[in-house]
Amino acid sequence: MASSALLDAAVTGGLVVAALVTLLAGYRVVVGPTTPDRVVGLDTIGTNVVAVAALYALGTDRGLFIDVALVLCIIGFISTIAVARYVTEGDIIE
């Protein structure tokens, strides 16, 4: 199952776009005027890294990295919930 040159080109282009977009979201994390802005930026970075892992699985033809993407999904969701609760309530588990 050799992946074609067209698929390789598409995956490479997608990886470039996803990496560039992740760096741009870092601007909002650093500059963002309020704390929720930074959390939204980190959430966006998490989703973009999920896309990077899935694209890497496509490019190398190894399904292992799909599992990496799923675990990154779960960690991103839990960290977003934890930060939102910490900002609002002052602690995470009372």
Added chain:
Amino acid sequence: MTALATYVTVALVAIGAFFLFIGTVGLLRLPDVYNRMHATSKATTIGASSILLAATVHFGPSGAGLVAFAGIVFLFVTAPTGAHMISRSAQRMGVDFALGAHWPGGEGEGVDDPTED
């Protein structure tokens, strides 16, 4: 892998990269945190889901493709939940709207705030 599956995979990767780019443009350019969340929570979810769907087409309906499909379902469940919790904490912290918009119900009145009463 047939040629049709390759074309579908390439098209889904292109759509996903486009939506990731649109979501980040919204994150950088929109004026306040509620608008930014509105842009990112939909566009980047669609982008990552489209790339995971490309992985489902590429790896087939079992094994890694099934895991990718479970990832799509997980993203569609959790992304609105996370965005809702961030926006609620922003409202409790007192982050205002940009451009003079305000909460419905008058000045200084919390909207559906379960910590009151």
